[in-house]
Amino acid sequence: MAEMRSSSSNSKTNSLIHHPSHHKGGWNAAIFIIFVEFAERFAYQGLASNLIQYLTNVLNEPITQAAKDVNTWVGASSLFPLLGGFIADSYLGRFNTILLSSLIYLVGMIFLTLSVTALKHKLLFFLALYVLAIGDGGHKPCVQTFAADQFDEDTPEEKDTKSSFFNWWYLGIVAGSTASVFVVIYLQDNVGWGVGLGVLAGVLGLALALFLLGIKRYRKEGPTGSPFTRLAQVFVAASRKWRVHSTHGHHNYCYEEKEHDEPHHLHAQPKILTLLHTPQYRFLDKAAMIDEVDSKSKTRDPWRLCSVTQVEEVKLVLRLIPIWISCLMFTVVQAQVHTYFIKQGATMVRSIGPHFQIPPASLQGLVGVTILFAVPFYDRVFVPLARKFTGKATGITVLQRIGVGLFLSILNMVVSALVEAKRVGVAKEHGLVDDPKAVLPISIWWLLPQYMITGISDAFTIVGLQELFYDQMPEALRSLGAAAYISIVGVGSFLGNIVIVVVEAITSRYGQKWLGNNLNRAHLDHFYWVLAALSAVNMCLYVWISKVYVYKKVQEGHYTSDHQGSAHKYRPGV
Template structure:
């Protein structure tokens, strides 16, 4: 029996043939390259759209600054809300593998429609001699159908890929468990390799060659991502779906309120739990009782009416593990909430940073002009620089002082990133103030590009990249580690909704600021001609919110 345990994984995972996974033949870093390759290509496709989308809306669909910014953040927010659907399907019915596969196909369809909207005659907006485009209602509709199909597709991929990759490491094997923390760092590294190519090559192609090619290449990259993912199928370890986590949460709530008059026994060992050999979800761990949120313990108090025809009514009696799963989700919410303002800061890279860059000198020399959206590659370079530095230098150094195996706790890592993000907004606001002083000093108000190099934006992008390495990766790892086994996809999706709400918060702030600052006929903080605006006030507002958030 012991030899059998050594051969197979101890957490209930299976292989492609639906048999217990063999440790030496599946999982670990053998399987991860296919998963990381999928993520790299998918992120290339996503950032190939997101990085320069504000300029497409601004110039190809002829939208104003505020409308274009809001459309970008609304779409980005939807991309991060949709993971709740993907997570539900993965945990309840399809499993992570088939959820990723299915939604990747939807993603490819969305990319194809988007490419057609920018290249096919009749679907592509026509522009006049002054290069002002006049899209029809049908053309706008086709574009947004493709765009939001991509949002749906990414919703099935985002919450599952990181968890599916982490599933390749056995928590019962100490050697494999140590490798899992590095996986999250290299997972984020692969995301930013895709983002680097998008911000450099794809943005240049979109600006100088055409949007048809600029959207078509990411569409091909997404197709490659699907092929890469399927190629590793026989090497993966699979967790069976364990039923809807939302149903189990609702059962705890209903059972607790049904028994609100019942007193919880002082001896918590009397609370209901399944026999040692039974698991609610295959491969999941049982959870010990905790003292907090004691009202929910009522759901695990046994009463004579809990059984119907010899079987337990799940809407009247829940196990201690089921109750503790719900408590774990509730405990995650404060950490979830602090990510919202950080995500609002992060969303500026694809919107107001790009519009700010549009007003500056885009030339590297007299012959080459860099697209304003390409400056986001310095965020990516920053992440690619800091991930190995963090993994190989900062962690061992911090470990000597803190004694923690990972250098910092996950919460400390998140907090450090929050501090760094404040400086990113202060830097962006200071640059805009300096830019506006140049405008006023030399009367550059009607100039499209003032003679001030766009490369002055590099520090604000680089600082945000550093903040990402601490906060986003720390949050990703924290939600995976703290999540109950049967709810990891749901918790990954929950962590992603901070990005959704951050984007929606940015939309809300832009609308409030616009309404407030344009009173009495004033141009406002974010007019179409930023030379008449006060964009630095908006960046400083985000810096203040970040301080309060910290």
């Protein structure tokens, strides 16, 4: 029978592996990575924020079709990161994936610029859009994770810095997005789409050059091979031992990490934390139980016997799936910012002074401005205040933070429905219901509350999801973890399309369509009430899921590495 045994023989070796150079990493390295993310957000937001205007005003698409096209592109841009994260973790590593995807992104933006200027071809425009989506697929899951990797959790001072890293990282992203919304959209609407997209291409090229300037400062981790192999081994091993009955005792569990003889090039490898056993998903525990066959074997078959840590890594992934599902409606609500919010604003008075009109899409900048104030307020005021009541270092838990944002998204749809009812009422009062291009005598600033609530809810839920899917994923799967949280936006966008199609089908069968080209005749307020009701049901589901959620439990002071012996050894035949 195998037994647990602790050993510290590898501690010095691991230290050398994970800290190859003291002058690398930290904010001195992360700042260069932030420039790349700033540029990507600047480019993405500068395009996505006003895309529906180009589709309706230049390509003459109906509003509903344009909204679905925007959602489809946003969805694809948010699902490709799953493939990009897998490639980064398995084959290329995060640095190489960022470099390659940044080049693809730049090429896509250049082709997009050509499609609205010199070539002016609709097919090329859509082709370039999805080249951008592919580039985004490698960029999104890796940049944040690569930046977070620059802070070592084993060094107390860097661990403290990393604790607030996600807040300030997201603040940088929002700064790029906000600057783009105010500057680029104005250029697109008043100077020309060629100039606006050309600026985006130039910013991307500059950021890529800055990223390469910091190449000697980065802490780089090489690929670890397919992370899915390690997960699959647990399911196979558990199924092969389905006849094993008792999983209550821990005395016959394997705590060893499989040794590898092959070195992983010159890059440091992600360390594997020693995870403590948890009682959920007990059927998987059989994969770590040492039965008679295992005890007689001289070598461990990884497809028959897995370590407790390996089993717990699978449980980490499984626990995140319900959270992922319960946040989809949140992104359906947020998608309205890029679509129907803009078309509402286009029908309202947008004048500031006698000679300047706010582009309707520029109001999205208010989301960014709100976040720019909300994130520092959360980090410097709310957390210390909440800490006095909860005793938690973070003030509230990550799941509670996400939950606050979900509640605010419900409030957002309620407010949006009331404001839209007011806008339609003004149209009826002035006899403009049948004139969809008329500017209604109601200020665009009536939309301010829904944009601000969007920003505050983002500051809670999006930052919370970033932290959750980074911290609670196995270390070897962190790029995929980032991709998984981003994919919530992607699937949520497709779900938004489904809601639109269903609402159109039902309402056209029983009367007038709620969603048509003439927003004054449509019932967009009813659509918002539907989203509020769906979000409320979703919120109930989330509360139930979060109550049974178990956070990662790490055994302090014990780490293993993919090419090292572990602190806990399995001895066959004992």
